[in-house]
Amino acid sequence: MASNPMYQFNVYRIGPEIKLGEVDLSFTNASLFMVISSLAVLIIFNLGSKKNSLIPNKIQLLAELSYTFVSKMISDTAGSKAKPYFSFIFSLFMFVLFCNMFGMIPYAFTVTSHIIVTFVLAAFIFFGVTIIGFIKHGFGYLKLFVPSGVPVVLLPLIVVIEVISYLSRPVSLSVRLFANMMAGHTMMKVFGGFVISLGIVGGWLPLGFSVALTGLEILVAFLQAYVFAILTCIYLNDALNLHH
């Protein structure tokens, strides 16, 4: 049923069924848009880095502005120690951004509107940051859960809260992106459905809403990619520069 606002999130197989033992690894529409997004990122940034002219052309300017934008974001939030992780955060930001933006094309599939995708990314970041923290600080990394300047009486409570908040990071990170994307796309679908059901007479108001929502969703698509990347930077900052 195409009128169901959740229909757009359906995943279906494209091409043959690929099975690895019991596990279904078929190529789906989600895979297609992952491929498209990563290819687009690669093509744009490859074109943007090919020619090195003193006065950059448009695509080179785009690539270089994105590079300096992400690099500034990382150095502002995580300091100079985070430099080795630049290419990962850059790839992450660009992947999420392009998946979000490709999702804004009508009839396109939004990869990031699936909790499993965002959760895998967030879990990878979570484990990666934790491992980096333990490598850099050893068991001293556990001091992250003991903020300085807290009365001893409150310490057990604070530590529990800190541990819970640390463990909930991947969940909050993934659910934030997934819920935002899903909510936005569902809203657009719902308003789009209103345009059809109210017809030529009453359809104009939801149409206007739809237009406004599209603008908002493009903003959200960028913002959520940015938030995803900057939270990764903040987590990385905790692991690299232990303040407590």
Place this chain on the structure above:
Amino acid sequence: MFLRFSQIILICFLIISNAESAESGGMPQLNPEFWFSQIFWLIITFGIMFILLSKFVLPKISENLESRKAGILENIEAAEKQREESDKKLKEYEKLILESKIEAKNYFNKAREKILKDIDKKRENLEKDINDEISNAEKEILDLKNKSPEKIRKIAVETSSDLIKQLIGVDVNNSSISAIVEDVSRKTN
């Protein structure tokens, strides 16, 4: 943020109502059928993208940015140097112009002096010539003047002897005639 939350709550409500009405409803996101496929393809696409970006593309962009920075600094330096040079050249040029102006003035003055001197010299020469001529002429005049009474006397003697000869047909002694003429001329004087 509040708008976002209210949206999400609305969506959840819609989903729940959908799940009740349609058996195929609910969230496709929670259907685990393609979870492994999505994880698998996510790792593949993101991994390939990450490797290619970090190995080839990002170092190139960084290199481009660095080289641009270096190039711009170099250009600024060169521009500064050239400006200094042009300033120096300008000063030199001004100095040259000043010098040549002074020189031109000097030449002019010299030329004027020379011409004035020449003119003076020529005038002097000319004046000397003129004076010479004048003195010569005066001398001649004086000569003539000095010689004229004698000549006159001679002529007078000759004429008077001729006249006497014509009138009377007698040759008179020249000395007597000249004595008479002298007498006359003395009287007239």
